[in-house]
Amino acid sequence: MSPAGTVVLDLTQDVAFLTAALMDIESVSANERAIADAVEVALRALPHLEVTRNGDSIVARTSLGRDERVILAGHLDTVPLPTTPGSRGTVPSSWDGEVLYGRGATDMKGGVAVQLALAATLTEPTKDVTFIFYDHEEVAAVKSGLGRLVRENRELLDADFGILLEPTNGTVEGGCNGTIRFEATTRGKAAHSARAWMGENAIHAAAPILARLASYEPATINVDGLDYRESLNAVKVHGGTAGNVIPDLCVVEINYRFAPDKTPDQAEAHVRELLEGFEMVRTDFSAGARPGLNAPAAASFVAAVGREPLPKYGWTDVARLSEMGIPAVNFGPGDALLAHSDNEHVHADAIRECLAALRRWLA
Amino acid sequence: MSPAGTVVLDLTQDVAFLTAALMDIESVSANERAIADAVEVALRALPHLEVTRNGDSIVARTSLGRDERVILAGHLDTVPLPTTPGSRGTVPSSWDGEVLYGRGATDMKGGVAVQLALAATLTEPTKDVTFIFYDHEEVAAVKSGLGRLVRENRELLDADFGILLEPTNGTVEGGCNGTIRFEATTRGKAAHSARAWMGENAIHAAAPILARLASYEPATINVDGLDYRESLNAVKVHGGTAGNVIPDLCVVEINYRFAPDKTPDQAEAHVRELLEGFEMVRTDFSAGARPGLNAPAAASFVAAVGREPLPKYGWTDVARLSEMGIPAVNFGPGDALLAHSDNEHVHADAIRECLAALRRWLA
Numbered sequence: 001m002s003p004a005g006t007v008v009l010d011l012t013q014d015v016a017f018l019t020a021a022l023m024d025i026e027s028v029s030a031n032e033r034a035i036a037d038a039v040e041v042a043l044r045a046l047p048h049l050e051v052t053r054n055g056d057s058i059v060a061r062t063s064l065g066r067d068e069r070v071i072l073a074g075h076l077d078t079v080p081l082p083t084t085p086g087s088r089g090t091v092p093s094s095w096d097g098e099v100l101y102g103r104g105a106t107d108m109k110g111g112v113a114v115q116l117a118l119a120a121t122l123t124e125p126t127k128d129v130t131f132i133f134y135d136h137e138e139v140a141a142v143k144s145g146l147g148r149l150v151r152e153n154r155e156l157l158d159a160d161f162g163i164l165l166e167p168t169n170g171t172v173e174g175g176c177n178g179t180i181r182f183e184a185t186t187r188g189k190a191a192h193s194a195r196a197w198m199g200e201n202a203i204h205a206a207a208p209i210l211a212r213l214a215s216y217e218p219a220t221i222n223v224d225g226l227d228y229r230e231s232l233n234a235v236k237v238h239g240g241t242a243g244n245v246i247p248d249l250c251v252v253e254i255n256y257r258f259a260p261d262k263t264p265d266q267a268e269a270h271v272r273e274l275l276e277g278f279e280m281v282r283t284d285f286s287a288g289a290r291p292g293l294n295a296p297a298a299a300s301f302v303a304a305v306g307r308e309p310l311p312k313y314g315w316t317d318v319a320r321l322s323e324m325g326i327p328a329v330n331f332g333p334g335d336a337l338l339a340h341s342d343n344e345h346v347h348a349d350a351i352r353e354c355l356a357a358l359r360r361w362l363a
Numbered sequence: 364m365s366p367a368g369t370v371v372l373d374l375t376q377d378v379a380f381l382t383a384a385l386m387d388i389e390s391v392s393a394n395e396r397a398i399a400d401a402v403e404v405a406l407r408a409l410p411h412l413e414v415t416r417n418g419d420s421i422v423a424r425t426s427l428g429r430d431e432r433v434i435l436a437g438h439l440d441t442v443p444l445p446t447t448p449g450s451r452g453t454v455p456s457s458w459d460g461e462v463l464y465g466r467g468a469t470d471m472k473g474g475v476a477v478q479l480a481l482a483a484t485l486t487e488p489t490k491d492v493t494f495i496f497y498d499h500e501e502v503a504a505v506k507s508g509l510g511r512l513v514r515e516n517r518e519l520l521d522a523d524f525g526i527l528l529e530p531t532n533g534t535v536e537g538g539c540n541g542t543i544r545f546e547a548t549t550r551g552k553a554a555h556s557a558r559a560w561m562g563e564n565a566i567h568a569a570a571p572i573l574a575r576l577a578s579y580e581p582a583t584i585n586v587d588g589l590d591y592r593e594s595l596n597a598v599k600v601h602g603g604t605a606g607n608v609i610p611d612l613c614v615v616e617i618n619y620r621f622a623p624d625k626t627p628d629q630a631e632a633h634v635r636e637l638l639e640g641f642e643m644v645r646t647d648f649s650a651g652a653r654p655g656l657n658a659p660a661a662a663s664f665v666a667a668v669g670r671e672p673l674p675k676y677g678w679t680d681v682a683r684l685s686e687m688g689i690p691a692v693n694f695g696p697g698d699a700l701l702a703h704s705d706n707e708h709v710h711a712d713a714i715r716e717c718l719a720a721l722r723r724w725l726a
Binding site: 201 | 540542557558559560564567568570571573592594596597601602604605606608613618647677678
């Protein structure tokens with residue numbers, strides 16, 4: 001049964017063209033219904049899969065009684081379309097030779113196309129596979145479709161290993177750094193700047209915070225064989241109210257990206273030690289994820305890909321799988337540095353090679 | 364000829380009550396017409412004065428052929444009314460015993476009342492007197508009614524000495540500090556904070572600016588016998604665009620209040636030397652004014668007041684008189700620290716004593 005108006009996807013066409021077809025269904029976060037409908041209809045046509053829909057997320061599972069089960073996961077949504085006139089990273093997609101331009105080209109319609117191509121063509125994989133397509137990845141974590149599945153359909157998500165098809169340029173990227181944010185606040189006493197000695201300058205009081213951050217040497221930490229480069233930065237600062245008033249408040253917003261050898265609490269302790277003596281509030285955090293390469297399934301997967309694994313720096317949903325006790329890595333077509341850009345694009349061969357590597361491993 | 368609706372002022376009543384009557388005419392900058400009309404009508408009734416009106420500024424002069432001529436000047440406008448409910452520093456005024464509350468109580472309806480009382484009652488002063496009442500003091504310098512008089516009625520403003528009746532708690536305050544503002548800018552390179560090493564942090568780059576300002580020891584400089592206390596402050600800072608982006612720009616706004624031994628150019632050179640190596644733009648400045656106490660008229664005036672003169676820290680229009688070659692001081696009722704506050708008030712006796720001191724000197 002195909003709802004009226006649902007886009008019909010041919011999952012057996014060239015995976016790069018399938019990517020373009022997915023990109024042409026605009027699916028900015030909160031507007032995933034159309035693409036979720038198209039994906040659901042296409043998957044329900046495949047008799048070897050059990051399909052479950054929850055909101056605009058879809059889970060499709062093989063049940064072949066294999067020894068191992070792996071998750072292949074990707075999000076259906078994109079960030080908003082570019083606002084710069086003439087940007088090519090928009091909807092609909094466009095081809096320039098073998099390069100595919102448009103919103104979602106790297107993040108991550110190519111990965112989703114690879115998932116769908118595998119779902120359609122790999123009827124007898126060597127491991128049971130759970131395909132997950134989910135909504136609301138590019139917005140606040142509380143809205144995540146994957147988070148909702150974890151809460152409401154946990155029984156569908158058991159697995160020995162997970163692959164998230166986020167763009168990694170076709171290399172296995174293991175785990176991810178954690179991220180934690182603080183606001184460090186200095187307080188003073190307002191006064192007219194003509195009589196500055198009657199006040200206390202909160203911006204001057206923030207000088208040591210910036211100095212300690214500027215001279216901090218971030219570590220590179222080896223976790224399960226991969227080197228995680230950390231960073232610690234002031235990302236925003238604001239203080240002062242008027243040109244003739246001694247400022248009574250200055251707030252420095254700080255972001256620490258920490259290696260997955262630490263919990264968020266340990267990361268917090270580290271920053272608090274560095275900025276001892278300053279008023280500091282933790283405003284946000286996400287745990288990192290260990291690379292998961294010591295899982296048995298991971299070793300054979302890395303071998304099938306045939307490239308040296310790298311650490312992942314950006315936070316991804318592998319952390320969410322990791323929290324569930326499922327070792328997980330990132331592996332997908334396209335350059336993560338192009339994600340969200342006005343110039344988002346991917347080479348057709350990158351998508352085809354990603355599909356080929358996964359097929360080698362699972363066939 | 365009294366324009367219909369003009370408030371009739373009795374200039375011979377107790378000067379504190381006259382102050383209240385002036386305060387009850389709301390005269391926030393740009394709305395000085397009603398008070399200027401009332402002042403003009405009252406002054407035109409005095410046959411010993413020549414009265415000139417220019418916009419909402421009024422000049423009234425004796426012409427007795429005295430050896431010396433002094434200016435008594437004050438502005439008619441106030442800052443906006445308080446917005447905090449229940450504030451007493453508003454319009455109309457109110458009495459609490461001998462204390463008069465309301466907008467303009469200290470800045471500077473008391474001083475204007477003293478001017479008007481002297482204008483009305485001192486028909487044969489020992490020095491010729493030029494009374495100046497002007498508009499738009501509390502806003503951008505280009506709008507100043509006194510500046511307009513200097514440009515358009517310069518011939519009315521010749522004098523040997525000037526007294527500005529800004530609040531000084533009844534003490535002669537000489538000259539004023541100059542003020543100069545800069546924006547110091549640091550630039551970096553934006554990058555995702557997960558890959559901070561691909562960017563350069565502009566906020567971190569501003570650390571030495573804040574550190575140099577924080578450790579700067581401002582001087583106190585003796586000018587013509589008065590000690591001027593300087594100050595140098597970051598008054599605002601802002602940098603960064605988002606919690607996950609390495610900031611590519613940070614701007615520190617700096618205010619230097621410098622003693623009147625320096626020109627603005629010398630003050631600028633001093634700050635540029637301190638912050639050498641940083642991109643800096645001068646955004647605003649006003650020259651200071653030397654105290655003017657070495658003028659012959661000043662000495663007799665200080666003796667009549669009978670208190671040790673003090674330096675003035677805030678910038679006032681004595682700098683404008685000083686630029687015209689007229690030595691000038693501040694002398695008026697009320698506490699300058701209450702000016703612009705929600706709690707603006709003045710003691711009736713402060714106004715009466717100010718009037719008495721000027722009468723002693725001029726009668």
